[in-house]
Amino acid sequence: MNVYLKNIFRFVIIVLLQALILNKVTLRWWNEPSGFPVFIPHIYPLFLLLLPFEVPVWGLLICGFALGISIDAFSNTAGMHACATVLIAYLRTNVLSALLPRNLSEYSGLQPSTKSMGWMPFLVYSGFLIILHHLVFFSIELWNISNIGHLMLKTGASTLTSMLFIIVYLLLFTRQDSARS
Numbered sequence: 001m002n003v004y005l006k007n008i009f010r011f012v013i014i015v016l017l018q019a020l021i022l023n024k025v026t027l028r029w030w031n032e033p034s035g036f037p038v039f040i041p042h043i044y045p046l047f048l049l050l051l052p053f054e055v056p057v058w059g060l061l062i063c064g065f066a067l068g069i070s071i072d073a074f075s076n077t078a079g080m081h082a083c084a085t086v087l088i089a090y091l092r093t094n095v096l097s098a099l100l101p102r103n104l105s106e107y108s109g110l111q112p113s114t115k116s117m118g119w120m121p122f123l124v125y126s127g128f129l130i131i132l133h134h135l136v137f138f139s140i141e142l143w144n145i146s147n148i149g150h151l152m153l154k155t156g157a158s159t160l161t162s163m164l165f166i167i168v169y170l171l172l173f174t175r176q177d178s179a180r181s
Contacts, residue, residue, distance in 0.1 A: 039160065
């Protein structure tokens with residue numbers, strides 16, 4: 001399948017999954033409702049994380065804005081998702097360059113995945129950008145730095161849950177090499 005069609009299809013599937021299913025599921029990690037945040041797992045940044053290595057930063061920024069504004073339209077959040085996704089789109093290339101042993105130009109035709117990077121580097125890469133995304137998003141949502149504990153609790157719980165959903169997505173929709181030793 002053409003890489004453009006594949007990514008357009010992935011964009012539509014991830015946005016619909018986020019908007020129609022995950023935005024309707026509110027999770028609590030605690031039994032006591034008083035004082036503990038209700039949160040929604042965000043897997044939509046996975047679209048940016050899985051774009052091919054050779055996508056230039058300006059292309060990532062456009063994709064990040066389109067992704068964020070699409071989620072904002074479904075969530076009625078007035079640009080909060082767009083702000084967070086544009087930031088991680090901007091930083092993605094630098095994070096990949098710091099994690100990978102070779103220059104990004106040597107990964108031509110590939111995309112960041114567990115297959116091309118291995119599980120641990122991919123989880124570090126995605127975990128770092130997901131934490132950053134959630135921190136920015138929830139900072140804008142709470143708009144109050146005086147309640148830093150609430151912000152950290154919400155960011156941590158959301159990151160953990162989002163990473164679990166991302167791992168499930170990767171296990172379901174990524175072809176694994178059975179011949180790998």
